Amino acid sequence: MRQLILDTETTGLNPRTGDRLLEIGCVELVNRRLTGNNLHFYINPERDSDPGALAVHGLTTEFLSDKPKFAQIAEELREYCRGAEIIIHNAAFDLGFLDMEFGRLGWPAFMTHCDGLIDTLLRAREMFPGRRNSLDALCERLGVNNAHRTLHGALLDAELLADVYLAMTRGQESLVIDTGAESGDHAGAAGERIALSQFDLPVIRAADDEVALHDGVLDGIDKAVKGTSVWRREPAPAE
Structure with missing residues (x-):
């Protein structure tokens, strides 16, 4: 699965009143693994940024004056994003600007070129209700x-969001199954050992794409713990 984490910076808050895109950053994930095949543009918005927006992104009119206009990068952006699932934090904001820029070129809305959308802000509100x-x-x-x-910054924020998304969707972090039984309850049954040799157990090996997905999950765990997760360490020799 190809996913793109996308972020933008803009001259202000409202594309309907003339605000424009001035930076786009995209980070590519394939089977939950960062590929390094990222995309980044600074764009000449052909207008000044509002003071509040300038304080957030720091990209001055002078710095952007020699950068390409959106029409000059639009085709590369569209082809890069074509067919991918798009991941955005607060998608309505970024898509409002992208749709406005695509509309200026006579193109259909941005998401018509892509294959699905994940809004991490909406997902976070479901996971962490009532919190920032x-x-x-x-x-x-x-x-x-x-x-x-x-x-x-669009690329920096997309890179951070990629790590956040992988952490949010990592799934079960513990292999311990809590049965709800109090300590000492059914101790005999819980402590009973069963010899697996009595069963004829089939061996089903993971397919290559399943291995790739598993490696992607472990990559996300490694990043979160800033080291090597326990599932990638060699087991200690039996005493």
Whole structure:
């Protein structure tokens, strides 16, 4: 599965009143593994940023003046995103600007070129109801290091969101099954050993794509713990 984590920076908050895109960052995941095949554009928005927006992203009119206009990068962006599942934090905001820019070119809406959408803000609200679910809050909650994020940047934020998304969708983190029994209850049954040699158990090996998905999950765990997860360590020799 090919997924793209996408983020944008803009001159302001409302594309309907003339605000424009000025930065786009995309990070590619294939089978939950970061590929490094990312896409990043600075864009000349042909207007100044609102003071509030400038304070957030720090991209001045002077810096952007020699950058390509959206029409010059649009085809590369569309082909890069074609057929992928798109992952965005607060998707309505970014898609509003992308649809506006595509509309200026006479193209259909951005998502008509893609294959599905995941809004991590909506997913986070389901997972953590009543809590702050900004990107910074999720980084802190899920153990993603964002200390280098002093200003917003589309590629940097997409990279952070990729780590957040992998952590949010990692699934079960413990292999311990809680039966709900109190300590000492049914101790005889719980402690009874069963010899598996009495069973004719089939061996079903994982397919290559299943192995790739499993490796992607472990990569996400390794990043979250900032080391090597227990499932990648060699078992200690039996005494």
